[in-house]
Amino acid sequence: MAVNGETKPKSTLGEPVCLLQSDALLQYILETSVHPREPDSLKALREVTATHPWSTMSTSAHAGQFLNMLLKLVNAKNTMEIGVFTGYSLLATALALPDDGKILAIDTDRVTYEMGLPIIEKAGVAHKIEFREDLAMPILDQMIADKKYHGTFDFIFVDADKDNYINYHKRIIDLVKVGGLIGYDNTLWLGSVVAPPDAPMKPHVQYYKDFVLEFNKALAVDSRIEICMLPLGDGMTLCRRIN
16 A cells, blocks of 8 residues: 555455555465465455455454464463454464463454454364453553563564554563563554655554654664564564563
8 A cells, every 4th residue: 555645456365455566476475375374264354354344454464474473483372462353363373372372352343353253263262362342551551550460471462553552562561571572563554654754645644654653763772672673564563572
């Protein structure tokens, strides 16, 4: 999707926003290494999500594949997701966790979550998920106040309101364990982070742009974490807590 208000053509498989400049290259990645390996449940959820008018909000299939492998590599067991939508990244996470793994999933919209819930239940992983229909900030503040949650999460994934990213980070840095990971989605924000100040763009892109820029600057100088910004989907920044 371009920053000048023009929508970049989506792939024929209805993928969400991706910053790859060539649709053909994205299609190659999907057809070669993503869709042939995609579990049936994730495929079904991707197809259901494509019917939603805001389907581009979903985590892209190749980003979901990355998260699934990452969580297996670090042997994650206790995770959190802030911003769920229909649950594609949530399901990718649930499939990666052991049977006794847990995900605290927070979103203000139960309706979109329940679009994907039958597929999650059919996949046999719904027991790993505790869904909370609420604003994330009050929940995080409660967990910060209760010291027993400090340093207990192996992985936290954030794909919610960009104007609160820095506020989320201030809290979840204490909740993830040393050596644990935090993933922030949309950190390249449709490419707007490098757009000229006078570049025309859709109002919601313009509104969140400065928040994303300030957040990226804050992560870059945060001595408590190591970071890696990945050009997956709409940009994903992976943080590893080091102290």
